[in-house]
Every structure is written in C-alpha cells, then in structure tokens.
Amino acid sequence: MRRLGGLPIGVFDSGVGGLTVLRALRREMPSERLLYFGDTARVPYGTKSKETVTRYALEVAAFLEGRGVKHLVVACNSATALALPALRRAARVPVTGVIEPAVRAARRAARDGVVGVIGTEATVASGAYQEAWTKSGGRGRVVSAACPLFVPLVEEGWWDTEVTRAVARVYLRPLLKARPRALILGCTHYPLLKPVLSRCAGPKVALIDSGSETAAEVRLELESRGLLRRAGRGTEGFFVTDGPERFKRLAHRFLGHAADPRVVRFEG
C-alpha cells in the first residue's frame, strides 16, 4: 500500500483550464505527486462529437495509466460530460470527474432551491449537469447559461477588468432572475473569475467551484483506500500535445509558479 500511495495522481484536461483543478488538488493534498496532461493539440473538446472526445480521453487516460498513476481526475467538463462512463470502464484505477462533486456540493448549498449552472456552450447544451442533478435526487430547478466569452477572457488574463464585469452582468442577469441559491462554475476556467462572479451574483448565492469539490472528494477516496501520501514534498509533472510555450505562459498565470511541459505526440 505504501508503494501504491507513492504513485502520482493523473489529471487531464483538453487544455489549461484543468490547472485550476490541479491547484485545488495541491491545496488539499500538499504531499501528492501530480501529473497534468493538457491535450492542447486537440483543444477545444467542447465543439467535438461524443465519439471523438471519448477516443481522445481514452488515449490520454491510457497514457497516464502507462506512467503508473493511482487515480485519474478528469479536470475537464466536456470530457466528464461525454466520456466519464467509458473512462471508468477502461481504466484500472478509480476515475473522478468534475461534475458529480460539484452537483453534490450544490445540493448541500441549495437544498431544494434553484441551482444555477454556467459553462461553455457545449457543456450547457449537453445537459450533463441537469442529468447529474436529477440522478443525485435534486428537486429544485436547474437554470443554466452558456458564457462563451469567459474562457477567452480568462486566457487573456482579464480576470477582473471592467470588460469582464460587464460581460458577467450580461451573462448572469437572466439566470439571476430565477433566484438561484447556488451557482455551479461548470467550467474549469471560471474559478479565476470568482471575485467578479461573486460580486455580480451577490452574497445570497453560493458559488460552487468544481475544482475544490473534486479535490476534496479525491482526498477522501484516497484516504479511504489508504493511498493518501501524507508526508514529503509534492511534485508536479506536465505533458501537452502541442504549443508548450503558450501552455507555459498560461500555466504560470493559472498556478502562480512555473510549469515546464513535455510534448507528447499522438497520431492523428
């Protein structure tokens, strides 16, 4: 068990957004070894078909399993929405996605009240949050809004500018009319907009950061399996499929420290 506990946790995303989940995992588990995979050659997953995203996700998961991970975290809403069941069937290790932990946290926060979900066009159109909500026994209404400009605003580094505040007002206004008690940040880029979003939504709305919720669940699961690494310095390794320079630049912004990725090429 000791040996297994020393293995890294594999974290993957289509690009850089999942770095907010990596950050949350690190905060929750300072001693863990973390391997991050950004499929930057094939980003975005959100506009691709279920078959394609599943194929890509399985390929990345197999790569990370090949490096010997003890747990897989799908730090990508599109991959979670479209490929989680296939990943769970294929992987030899437990797989945690970002949707279920966020929905559980939203249920605790909203009780039977209205829950808001914001995400990319693809995530909202997939209905994955509504489905997970119903499956979890949630009764309140789910209202959602696609916010396609948030990802480019975050990647541009405009986390709290006048423009970003104006965009947030436009996107959230119709959703806030439904008076949600909780608002799920259904895209791994959005935690970086928390200050703007929480001011815009007001103090009565609990913001649910799927990264933090996912990290907390992964920790519990590792603990219960006796696989949590409790001592020693945590380490990080990074893999991308293209554009290492852009990744480096954005990763520094997202994580607050350097990340030097190795480039992996898949066929096709």
Added chain:
Amino acid sequence: MRRLGGLPIGVFDSGVGGLTVLRALRREMPSERLLYFGDTARVPYGTKSKETVTRYALEVAAFLEGRGVKHLVVACNSATALALPALRRAARVPVTGVIEPAVRAARRAARDGVVGVIGTEATVASGAYQEAWTKSGGRGRVVSAACPLFVPLVEEGWWDTEVTRAVARVYLRPLLKARPRALILGCTHYPLLKPVLSRCAGPKVALIDSGSETAAEVRLELESRGLLRRAGRGTEGFFVTDGPERFKRLAHRFLGHAADPRVVRFEG
C-alpha cells in the same frame, strides 16, 4: 474555356471566419459557383504547428480539387501564413491567400507611412504580415497587435456592443499611438467589427479588409485567364468536418442567409 469557367471556386478556412471572404467573393462575382470548406473539427489552426497546419491544409485542398475547382482561395490567415507555399506547390490550380492582397492594398493606402496589423495571437506571432510587407517593397514601419478576444466576440454575435467597443479601445490604443495610416484586419472574423474598429481608429486610418482585397484579386485573375463566370445565378455549397449545427447558426449570422453544410470526415 467555357467549361472550365463554369467550375466552382474553392474557399477554405479552419472554421467560420472565411465566410466573410466568401461574402466578399459573392459581392465581387455574383455569378460564380462557390464551394466553402470549414475544417471545424480541427479549428483553431492558429495554435497548431506549421507541420500540422500544412498537413491539414493540403488535405482540404485535395478534397476541393477533387470536386473540380478552377481556383483555390485560402480564406484563413493561419493557413496562409503557414502553408501557402506548400499549397501552391501541391495544387494544380492557382491559389490565392488573404495576406498578399491585404498587404498590397495597405501599401496603396499607407504609402511609406506606418501600417497597423491586427490579428490572432498566432498570426501576429508568425510575422507573416511583416514578411509580406518587406517582400512587397514596403518601407514604412509595421506595428501589430494581437486581439484574441475579437474572434469569440464575433462568434458570440456581439459585433457592436459596449463590451466590444471597450475591448477594441484596449487593444488598439497602443497601436494607434504609432499613428498608422492603414490598419489591416488580419483575421477573417474582423470585417464584422468594422463599425466598431473604424470609430475606434478614427477617420484618418484606412481599414483594409483582406476579404474584399482578396476577392478583387481573384476576380482579376479569373478575368485574365478567361475563366470568369459572367452570367447565371451564383451557387454556394458548404462542407464542414464537425458541428454542422453550430456552423449553420454562425453562417446565417455571417452571411445573412442560410447555409446547409455537408459533413466530411478525415481520418485523425
């Protein structure tokens, strides 16, 4: 010649941006048959390596040549910047990219004055406009600015909103300090922002729309080869590699009329 003249013009882009070029071609040549190819499964090209973009562009060009086109228009700045020479070597028909026509128009407008170029991060980083400018004998300085938020703003349909005006001011301010006489819209999405950009840049700056300039050159070339279709109603056909619904929605916005694409799958 008559028979050849009746063949379509092939137009391709990584996504929907090239539709502004299609629109310009239609305006310039009402009787032409136009085939548009949007490589929506692999968009964006701008973050991919030269080798990858060249491979994709050759694949699309071969597909369009296989449909029997008389001319190819690369309605994509990234593909023009990275793959035009390879396309010209491979294609049996003449190939026109969007960069050279825009640079020629900018030379006419700016004389020896400063020229501004705005585009995506990748286009600006490629230095392709600077290179084409120097090659064309241009002497004035080229100043450029990457405007990564413009594409998502256009695709969101926010062509002339307060947010878009604010973003334009932020992006253009440093560039306008160099007092350019012409401003090249180095991305096929940007013509849809013309009202905002021209107000922001002021009346002394000539906006160069690469789509219009490209269309004018294609017309001249077809005329000189006796291949211009002068009579009859023009027709349009559309191909995409993924996401036909999203393409349809955006195409309607870009063109002002319906576009019903057929889906083509390439391997990989």
